[in-house]
Amino acid sequence: MSLCELTAHALHEKLKNREITSVELAESVYARIDAVEPHVKGYLTLTKELAFEQAGLADTGFQNGDAMPALAGIPIAVKDVICTKGVRTTCASKILETFVPPYNATVMTKLHEQGIVMLGKTNMDEFAMGSSTENSAYQITHNPWDLDTIPGGSSGGSAAVVSADTAICSLGSDTGGSIRQPAALCGVVGMKPTYGRVSRYGLVAFASSLDQIGPFAKDVTDCALVLNAICGSDALDATSVDVPVPDFTQCLINDVKGLKIGVPKEYFTSALDAEIADCIHTAIAVLESLGATIEEISLPHTEYAIATYYIIAPAEASANLARYDGVRYGYRHENPEDLIGMYKRTRSEGFGEEVKRRIMLGTFALSAGYQDAYYKKAQKARTLIKSDFDAAFEKVDVIATPTSPTPAFKIGERTADPLQMYLSDIMTTPASHAGLPGISVPCGFVESGLPVGLQLLGAPFAEEKVLQVAYTFEQNTEHHRQKPQIGTDGVVS
Amino acid sequence: MATITTEGVRHVANLARLEFNEEETGHFTEQLARILDYIGKLNELETDDVPPTSHIHPHQVFIMGSQTGATHVAKPDVVKPSCPREEVLANAPEVEEGYFGVPRVVDRSH
Numbered sequence: 001m002s003l004c005e006l007t008a009h010a011l012h013e014k015l016k017n018r019e020i021t022s023v024e025l026a027e028s029v030y031a032r033i034d035a036v037e038p039h040v041k042g043y044l045t046l047t048k049e050l051a052f053e054q055a056g057l058a059d060t061g062f063q064n065g066d067a068m069p070a071l072a073g074i075p076i077a078v079k080d081v082i083c084t085k086g087v088r089t090t091c092a093s094k095i096l097e098t099f100v101p102p103y104n105a106t107v108m109t110k111l112h113e114q115g116i117v118m119l120g121k122t123n124m125d126e127f128a129m130g131s132s133t134e135n136s137a138y139q140i141t142h143n144p145w146d147l148d149t150i151p152g153g154s155s156g157g158s159a160a161v162v163s164a165d166t167a168i169c170s171l172g173s174d175t176g177g178s179i180r181q182p183a184a185l186c187g188v189v190g191m192k193p194t195y196g197r198v199s200r201y202g203l204v205a206f207a208s209s210l211d212q213i214g215p216f217a218k219d220v221t222d223c224a225l226v227l228n229a230i231c232g233s234d235a236l237d238a239t240s241v242d243v244p245v246p247d248f249t250q251c252l253i254n255d256v257k258g259l260k261i262g263v264p265k266e267y268f269t270s271a272l273d274a275e276i277a278d279c280i281h282t283a284i285a286v287l288e289s290l291g292a293t294i295e296e297i298s299l300p301h302t303e304y305a306i307a308t309y310y311i312i313a314p315a316e317a318s319a320n321l322a323r324y325d326g327v328r329y330g331y332r333h334e335n336p337e338d339l340i341g342m343y344k345r346t347r348s349e350g351f352g353e354e355v356k357r358r359i360m361l362g363t364f365a366l367s368a369g370y371q372d373a374y375y376k377k378a379q380k381a382r383t384l385i386k387s388d389f390d391a392a393f394e395k396v397d398v399i400a401t402p403t404s405p406t407p408a409f410k411i412g413e414r415t416a417d418p419l420q421m422y423l424s425d426i427m428t429t430p431a432s433h434a435g436l437p438g439i440s441v442p443c444g445f446v447e448s449g450l451p452v453g454l455q456l457l458g459a460p461f462a463e464e465k466v467l468q469v470a471y472t473f474e475q476n477t478e479h480h481r482q483k484p485q486i487g488t489d490g491v492v493s
Numbered sequence: 494m495a496t497i498t499t500e501g502v503r504h505v506a507n508l509a510r511l512e513f514n515e516e517e518t519g520h521f522t523e524q525l526a527r528i529l530d531y532i533g534k535l536n537e538l539e540t541d542d543v544p545p546t547s548h549i550h551p552h553q554v555f556i557m558g559s560q561t562g563a564t565h566v567a568k569p570d571v572v573k574p575s576c577p578r579e580e581v582l583a584n585a586p587e588v589e590e591g592y593f594g595v596p597r598v599v600d601r602s603h
Contacts, residue, residue, distance in 0.1 A: 102583070239550075307535050318509060338597075343510040347511055356511055360505055360511070360521060361528060367504075378535065
């Protein structure tokens with residue numbers, strides 16, 4: 001096995017024992033990038049020079065026998081929605097093509113304190129709006145399992161690079177499923193922590209009451225290690241919550257005896273692909289055989305989650321994206337007639353179609369005469385969705401569902417129909433409304449060879465139980481060990 | 494719930510500081526109407542006695558004028574260093590004498 005194929009925890013042991021150097025590890029990952037990135041196209045920016053500098057620093061630490069953090073010298077990719085000081089941050093939008101943040105997001109400061117090696121910035125749907133990464137203004141990212149299919153979205157680049165072994169771990173952001181869905185479609189582990197667990201400072205805002213940063217990883221242990229590094233309250237984000245952050249590796253226990261796992265019947269409708277339903281039922285049976293108690297539950301307002309989401313998220317986005325006006329940063333229309341004309345031309349030329357559609361939807365939902373009928377109504381529906389989960393977690397510890405109703409679909413298949421694309425998030429948006437922690441772990445493959453994800457949800461700040469179930473499932477199955485076979489000619493064999 | 498007309502799309506575009514040609518206006522009218530029709534599903538819900546959720550940790554977050562029983566999260570009012578001016582201006586499309594430059598909004602002849 002090449003070094004780039006290994007997990008962060010396995011690599012940490014090798015670095016600590018001086019079997020390998022971080023520079024060798026970075027060389028292995030960049031060699032893999034040279035070989036397969038032209039086909040996968042997961043990165044928007046590579047920061048190779050910086051990466052080797054950071055790898056050299058980590059090696060000095062290991063050589064001196066310093067106590068090195070778990071992620072020291074580990075090559076990590078970062079979604080291009082997270083501000084990286086001195087490194088271009090575009091949100092995959094033309095409007096931020098030249099934007100170089102003068103500061104680091106809090107998560108970056110925390111990762112740099114660990115001594116990570118930053119590989120580059122990953123592709124995404126523009127401003128994290130989408131479910132396929134096809135809304136990037138720059139390039140289409142290809143699913144490493146089948147290059148004709150999408151990697152999911154919006155964090156499609158971050159999922160694809162971990163799947164393709166062109167990164168060891170990565171960071172993404174999840175508003176309505178943008179970590180969990182691409183993790184499922186690319187066959188990797190992806191986790192959205194509880195809203196408020198991770199500082200959003202320096203995460204370019206999409207929908208502020210939903211956005212949360214989280215990891216992609218090759219296994220649950222690596223996911224816990226990244227969580228350990230990034231969680232915690234932050235004076236720079238008033239919505240980060242001041243609760244103790246446990247050592248998440250302590251809950252990686254291979255045992256689910258006595259745990260109650262709820263299976264909501266509303267997730268198993270005709271919209272769910274039959275092969276995926278089979279994989280999920282098999283996964284649940286595995287957990288039952290390991291001693292978990294399985295209980296059918298009801299989350300009756302599930303079917304309203306998408307309608308609610310496509311009011312709340314666009315409404316917040318329409319306010320957040322008002323800042324792109326061509327004055328302080330980013331693109332500006334060349335020959336404006338006047339100030340208002342400059343705003344309008346700048347925004348109309350700088351934003352892509354999906355972003356405009358959501359700004360329009362959100363502005364409409366907040367406009368005079370419609371606010372109560374749409375925005376207020378959606379906020380009330382959000383209360384009902386959240387109450388369903390509150391009631392369920394009175395009875396069960398963890399909820400198990402499919403992550404995505406279908407496997408990865410073909411590139412271009414859903415771009416003509418926004419509503420159909422929105423329905424891709426039907427399994428992930430309910431938990432987003434309630435701010436719950438959720439993980440997607442690989443749980444099998446459909447006949448065409450595409451991976452399937454099992455979503456596990458917990459009560460607010462109950463990440464440990466979610467991780468424990470995910471870890472137990474992983475330790476007793478082999479799905480996460482499967483790798484896509486991308487030839488250097490771009491053919492998946 | 495109402496649907497959206499071409500006129501409505503023009504009005505909302507102006508509010509959002511966007512502009513569309515005729516073709517785009519038609520395109521967005523059609524798509525937004527279809528999405529709003531789907532969202533109309535929310536009318537099936539009886540919500541008269543349901544309080545709105547603006548934030549999932551209402552006990553913790555300060556929301557101006559909110560009815561959610563939210564409390565303040567305040568930090569000490571201490572001046573701290575911020576980004577240096579030249580680093581902030583480095584991203585600006587137009588800079589004039591240490592400020593952001595914009596098209597003229599005041600007529601000098603008056």
